[in-house]
Amino acid sequence: MLSRIDAQTTRPQTAARIRRSTDFDLTLPALGLLVLFFVVPVVILLARSVTEPAPGLGNYAELLGSSTYLRIFANTFIVSGLVTLVSLVIGFPVAWALAIMPSRAASIVFAILLLSMWTNLLARTYAWMVLLQRTGVINKMLMGIGLIDQPLPLVNNLTGVTIGMTYIMLPFIILPLYGVIRKLDPAILQAAALCGANRWQALTRILLPLTLPGMAAGALMVFVMSLGYFVTPALLGGTANMMLAELIAQFVQSLVNWGMGGAAALVLLVVTLALYAVQLRFFGTDRMGGG
């Protein structure tokens, strides 16, 4: 009798204890941190774009009306597009090879990919600054084999930024594409061969179309990441091809123009978020892996 009462009283209590432990308030400390030191500062910055120096859209009119700023926007898109394209062209065969290689060879390539991804960004950018300079190894090598007489201008221009950024973005396109190709069923390609397709037809009519969603998703990710990049373009690019992130930093740091800085930040934010929305809409996370 006693034990029955005992069981009846303790069980709901235990159930309540389990339920109480699953509460929403556990997320409050992190939410507080994020609101106070992420949401609020960003909102204040964006608000300053329409209040400083005078209320209104003056900053945006200036930003979009000036050929200098428009050139920076254009350059940001050109560099990001170029980096995305080159990464995709190099990344696809590598991801493909990785997906079907013997596992020991693949794990060596993986280790290299991860090492490069995790190596300090500044260290990697510095390496390219040294490699690409006028007296750098690459120019010397090209001159040594007689391909060129004069050192090529490889740094402080579009070439330098593209090489440096592609170097950084390659793993970000190879890894997701690897996942996509890995999941494809080899039987589909066997079927194609049985139906008489040669390798080229199998590639263009089956493999490429099947991996296209994965490629588009990876390319979009690399493009968005490139749009907001600051360190590598600042060090490897010249003053003639400044990118948007550097412009924002310059407005704030050297010009102390918070209105224009906020306006440029909003442009970058809107483009980034819009492209993310596209990514989620068309290649939602599960389709990204499934092809």
Next chain:
Amino acid sequence: MLLNFDRLGWWKLVLVGITLLTSAFLLLPILFIAALSFGSSQWLIFPPPGWTLKWYQELFADPRWLESAWTSFRIAVIVTVLSVLLGLVTSFGLTRGRFIFREALKALFLTPMILPVVVLAVALYAFFLQIGLNGTLTGFVISHLVLALPFSILSITSALEGFDKSIEDAAVLCGASPLEAKIRVTLPAISHGVFSAAVFSFLTSWDEVVVAIFMSSPTLQTLPVKVWSTLRQDLTPVVAAASTLLILLTVLLMVLAALVRKGLKS
């Protein structure tokens, strides 16, 4: 056919060739910097005319390099601890809680990962100017924590989602308090997620440069900021030495992570 390595025919050569070239492209700059840091030429000539340790001596003789490395390390350790603790608590709330905004909240927690860092850097810089946190250790820790937390939450929630909660409930039914059950039953089971949260958080803070450029003051700067400001002046081999040490730390952490993962599996 195309997905069978042995039946690729001569296409195999092309694929393997591109993969080898790409691997070399990814690896060589890292090895190159390490080699140059021991080169005797100030002009970073390769192959160097001789070998020397003088750039490392210069690095270790300069108190500003050491100070910035120490600053970076302290910030990274504090950020790692806070990020893992906060990540644990938040992840429990996110995976176990049943409330309407859960998915939206999860997305919000991950946004610092996808927004351009420069926007956060500039926004925090303005905010910290007003509340007097610029150039302080607290300012660094807060800003790096905002960037590290998403990685922590991502690692721990995915580990928690793979954990069968009824095991924890069983411990509670056997008389453990909910907290005790979490610490003694759940935590060991999700330790791989907690460990990768720690590694990601540490590296995020240790390697962070964009926010740090804005947070730093003449008296307080992290190692990447010191590298950045040195690089803006010239390409001195001292930076090669500093970079090599940064790379070495990365390799050590990667090896450690691989060993722990292996140890956890067995």
